[in-house]
Amino acid sequence: MNLQRLIPEHRVNFGKQWVPENINLEADFKVIKVPHMGTDFDCEPYNIKGLYKITIMHGHNRVYFGDQVVEFRNHAILFSRPNMVYRFEAFGVQQPGYLCVFTEKFFNQFVNIDDYPMFRPGASPILEISEVQMETFMKTFSKMEYEVGLDFGYKYDVVRTMVLQLIFDALKLQPAPALQVRESNSALRITSDFNELLDSQFPIIDPTRKMKLRHPVEYAEALSIHVNHLNRSLKQVTDKTTSQLIADRITREARMLLQDTEWNISEIAWCLGFEDLAHFIKFFKKNASYTPSGLRKLLVV
Numbered sequence: 001m002n003l004q005r006l007i008p009e010h011r012v013n014f015g016k017q018w019v020p021e022n023i024n025l026e027a028d029f030k031v032i033k034v035p036h037m038g039t040d041f042d043c044e045p046y047n048i049k050g051l052y053k054i055t056i057m058h059g060h061n062r063v064y065f066g067d068q069v070v071e072f073r074n075h076a077i078l079f080s081r082p083n084m085v086y087r088f089e090a091f092g093v094q095q096p097g098y099l100c101v102f103t104e105k106f107f108n109q110f111v112n113i114d115d116y117p118m119f120r121p122g123a124s125p126i127l128e129i130s131e132v133q134m135e136t137f138m139k140t141f142s143k144m145e146y147e148v149g150l151d152f153g154y155k156y157d158v159v160r161t162m163v164l165q166l167i168f169d170a171l172k173l174q175p176a177p178a179l180q181v182r183e184s185n186s187a188l189r190i191t192s193d194f195n196e197l198l199d200s201q202f203p204i205i206d207p208t209r210k211m212k213l214r215h216p217v218e219y220a221e222a223l224s225i226h227v228n229h230l231n232r233s234l235k236q237v238t239d240k241t242t243s244q245l246i247a248d249r250i251t252r253e254a255r256m257l258l259q260d261t262e263w264n265i266s267e268i269a270w271c272l273g274f275e276d277l278a279h280f281i282k283f284f285k286k287n288a289s290y291t292p293s294g295l296r297k298l299l300v301v
Contacts, residue, residue: 024282050249051082053080054078056134063126075130077126102163111164113225118171125233128238137169187233187237194242198213198245198246199221203256210271227242268280
């Protein structure tokens with residue numbers, strides 16, 4: 001079975017590769033101290049499936065995410081969720097800071113991390129903070145770094161409360177009036193958020209894991225809008241309906257799984273949200289012009 005091309009590359013591309021490429025999350029969590037960076041600072045997102053990140057940033061930066069741009073000149077805290085698409089443009093020297101990364105599993109049976117506003121699709125992930133607020137956040141990160149280094153069986157329970165403290169402290173703050181935010185029209189923003197949600201479910205690398213969002217109404221609920229509003233927005237921007245866009249992406253993933261894995265067709269159908277094999281075969285033939293078995297035979301030849 002060849003899954004190499006389906007597995008996201010485990011590389012942290014932060015600045016000049018000062019963060020190890022394989023971060024080896026112990027207990028699904030890691031806190032990292034960010035060193036002083038020069039004017040050639042270039043921060044790319046964590047393109048690792050399933051990671052959340054909280055970052056303290058110092059310096060003049062512009063952050064692009066979805067169809068929005070946020071600019072801050074001194075201090076900010078960034079909350080990013082798995083597969084969130086964003087990039088930085090730095091102006092001048094970047095001062096030392098902190099970041100922590102964790103998986104959804106880190107909070108299993110504790111809280112649902114996606115319930116907090118900063119981790120919801122469509123929410124602004126960045127908050128400008130004062131120097132005093134920055135120092136408070138930095139102290140929390142420093143305590144987390146200390147706790148992780150202890151030989152204490154419950155240290156990650158302590159760390160969880162500290163991560164939540166970061167979240168609660170951020171929720172208490174209001175965005176600074178000088179924060180520059182530019183938004184394009186609603187349809188573009190909704191389309192961007194929808195595409196991010198859709199893409200976040202792929203690639204599928206485990207035959208025991210099923211895609212969570214399968215139907216238009218589920219995407220609408222995740223985006224906190226009515227399904228008719230979602231359909232109108234997507235149609236306006238892409239000239240396709242929500243169902244068509246979902247079907248296109250599922251068909252593309254099905255083709256990849258048929259080509260790159262030895263999973264049987266029933267497994268592939270189940271992973272892609274089809275409880276009935278006959279339904280999947282009918283769906284695939286309609287969208288790919290082949291039956292799943294027919295395409296697999298063609299690819300083998």
